[in-house]
Amino acid sequence: MVNRNFAELIQQKKSAGELSEEDISWWIDGLVSGSIPDYQTSAMLMAIYFKGMNAHETSWLTHCVSTSGDVIDLSSLKGVKCDKHSSGGVADTVSIPLIAIAASCGAVMPKMSGRGLGHSGGTIDKLESIPGFDVNLTPLAFMEIVNRLGGAIMAQTGDVAVADKKLYALRDVTATVDSVPLIASSIMGKKLASGADVIVLDVKWGSGAFMTGKAEAIELAKTMVGIGEDNDKTTVAYVTDMNEPLGNAVGNALEIVEAVQILKGGGPAKLLDVILTLCDEILMQSGIVQKREDARTMALNAIASGNALQRFADIVRAQRGDPAFIDRPEVLPQAAVRLPVYAPRSGFVTSIDARGIGLAAMHLGAGRRTKEDAIDLAVGLVLDVKTGDTVSAGHQIATVYARTDDDARTCEQEILGTIVVGEASVAPWQTVVAKISRADGVVTYEHS
Incomplete structure (x- = not known):
């Protein structure tokens, strides 16, 4: 120079x-x-x-970001190390049950996660609503739990991909967040530094996602897959819908309850669909099974047998948490006010604005406007409807969990402003719209 x-x-x-x-x-x-x-x-x-930036520029920027701090050495872990990442959304309670299911099937899932910002919830915040749960593990403790149980979730350390922290802070204040090369290098820089062999990406599109258009989300997914493969990481991406909240619960303790429902064989169908789709890929890329249908059978059996739920309890206990909440959710943080929300008219739910729902939960205190904000682990909301459902006037469509009556009433109006009830029926959103891999390019995903 x-x-x-x-x-x-x-x-x-x-x-x-x-x-x-x-x-x-x-x-x-x-x-x-x-x-x-x-x-x-x-x-x-x-x-x-x-x-x-072209593909080579973006790939090299990602390399520089990934090596700007510590690069995690996972060589002491046995087996194929798999990582999963979501580009962020509302009611995206995927990682917690996914790790328990995949680990109970024999996958190795050393997950390092972040906190939420804005209307997107963070996995670490959700886990901290579990009494005693320790997200700040030492590397030695983290490796020991993963080797013993197949999975653990810890907070990212401050020394990983340090350039990304500086870049993101500047992107945030210069309105350059929604740039594909910058998003891709940010996400993949952290993933490469985290040391996994396999990276499975969940790239969201829709009103509650960074990428509001499907084409833009596919472009981002293709860029990230290319970066991963260029850096010798097996990388596969799925593009999934975030036009309405993925699950029903939005809020930290509330989402832990919903994760348990999934592991007990219940929970929202769309949330389960994304979890199982990503789990299929993890089990195949780990070499545990060769065919998607075998992976799906294995994952469903892990849930039906109770093995996945037991593995979750074991991981919670290993990270100093008390798993009593699995059967007694009342031990989780509880909001002072609960307010049911009712449909103002009869008809069909034609849309639910994911971003609006996420912001409503954030205004209650479930999310952060800035990284310095404290969050309330108890507050949030739970939806009772999805796009395509039929409702009658006076039918309960949500419950608000708030600190005060005023907060609850404000949130009620925000919810009513995001759920549109019309006279004509509409089809539900397609949950998974594309799979991207280096071998396949872009292919439409079809349910088996």
């Missing part, structure tokens, strides 16, 4: 030029060290937002 300054690189990208590996390495090293100021990185992010 002799005789060059960073403004020249900004100009190069602003003119739709390609950044070399050396250019990108210089940028990320300077970002982490502080030698390149935030205002110049902000300008580069805006140039990327408008001009994009």
